[in-house]
Amino acid sequence: MATAETPSNGLRPDLWNEKGEFQRPTTQFRNFISKEPGARFPPSRDRYHLYVSYACPWAHRALIVRKLKGLESIISVTSVHYVMSLTDSWRFCTPEDNLPMDDCTPDPLHPEFKRLKQLYLHANPDYQGRFSVPVLWDKKLETIVSNESSEIIRMLYTEFDEFLPQDKRAVDLYPEHLRNKIDEVNEWTYDNVNNGVYKCGIAKTQSAYHDAVTNLFTHLRYIEAHLEGQSGPYYFGSTITEADIRLYVTIVRFDPVYVSLFKTNRGMIRFDYPHIHGWLLNLYWNVKAFSDTTSFEHVKNHYFMSLTMLNPNGIVPDGPVPDILPLEDLW
Ligand SMILES: N[C@@H](CCC(=O)N[C@@H](CS)C(=O)NCC(=O)O)C(=O)O
Structure with a gap:
């Protein structure tokens, strides 16, 4: 099982306005995969890779859409370790971590990378923003297509349809x-x-x-x-x-x-x-696309072990038990 990384409280001060209200920074890589002739990032089998965390709600959007659209064999995935350092952000898993969910492996494309930030700096050595997930990565140009989940999911809706069977093409999430x-x-x-x-x-x-x-x-x-x-x-x-x-x-x-x-x-x-x-x-x-992409172990461990300014000892609560109620409890 995983070992917790040393917590740090080095949160950037620009995360709050003068009233003490949280403000989320904007995302910087905003390219699109497109079927348009001449597009820099055309749809292609096995050219794109998604870096996620199963803990992160924004990355979770992309994981759900990938499954609903049946893109598992077209866009590969790696999930980072659920403990996020407040100063150094996410790290890749090691073979010893042995976390739940299949995609928690070292970076298959850059096995020498230890942290997600190396990927960002590989794409742009001058990058100054946050090292967030999800990241849609282009294996051919060795760069980030997008790190904005709301736009990543829309690229998955139709741009890859030519590679999909009819039932998956018919999945229209934005009718x-x-x-x-x-x-x-x-x-x-x-x-x-x-x-x-x-x-x-x-x-x-x-x-x-x-x-x-x-x-x-x-x-x-x-x-x-x-x-x-x-x-x-x-x-x-x-x-x-x-x-x-x-x-x-x-x-x-x-x-x-x-x-x-x-x-x-x-x-x-x-x-x-x-x-x-x-x-x-x-x-x-x-x-299934929802349950298959939901890992309460990643989710709970991430938030309670990483956000140490809110939970300094990193203790993960037992409850609520169970994480989600069975269907029978409802009907
Ligand atoms: N706008 C981004 C936000 C993504 C985001 O905030 N991800 C968080 C995890 S839930 C993250 O990776 N944070 C790392 C950091 O800020 O260093 C999106 O929706 O894709």
Whole structure:
């Protein structure tokens, strides 16, 4: 099993504004894989590699889409170790780490690299930003295509369809008739829920925390009411869309991590939000792309062992037990 790395509290001061509110830095590699003639990054079999962490909600988006679209044999994956250093970011696994999930290996493309930051600096020796996951890597040009999950997932929707069987081409996570609604939901889900939990956890003042947690729970109530009004099991009724993926990655981490570590404890999904809970259990238990990419061991160990400014001794709580309730508990 893994050994914890030495924690450090060297968080960058620009993560907070003058009110003590958390602000997420913007992402820097923003290229697109495209079928357009002459594109610098054309779709190709076995040219692209995804670096992720199973712990990270943003990387989790890309893992789910890769599975839903059946791209496993076209885009390979490596997951970093779940303990992230606050100063040096992620490291690659060693063969001895023996973590759950198959892709936790040394970097297969650059076996000499110990840390993810070496990959970034290999792509751009002058790079000054964060060394975050996910990273979509181009094996041919030896560079980063993108490190922005919201854009990576969209590249996977259709650009690789020529390599896929008909049933996987037909998976449309951003259908034309729902695009406006998905974009609208994305915007407020990102700000109030996906990033909203971080605003609670990483707030530096009581008032920043209070405002963030009030806002988060107001939006959970909106989502609960929205899901109650749907005729199918997904965010927009009968078909899975990007809205499900982007919400799932936060909701599945909510009870096991955010409630305690980020103090989002005005309620729990399993006890207080029956429609969100039903929606979550259905995705987890009935859609393999969601459960196959969810590792509670990575998730819990990452947050509680890495965010040492919130949890200095790195103790990982036992509960809630179980990490996610069985489907029978719902119906
Ligand atoms: N905008 C990025 C955010 C990704 C992100 O924040 N990833 C976190 C892990 S959950 C990370 O790798 N952080 C490392 C660091 O900041 O050093 C995306 O959505 O792709």
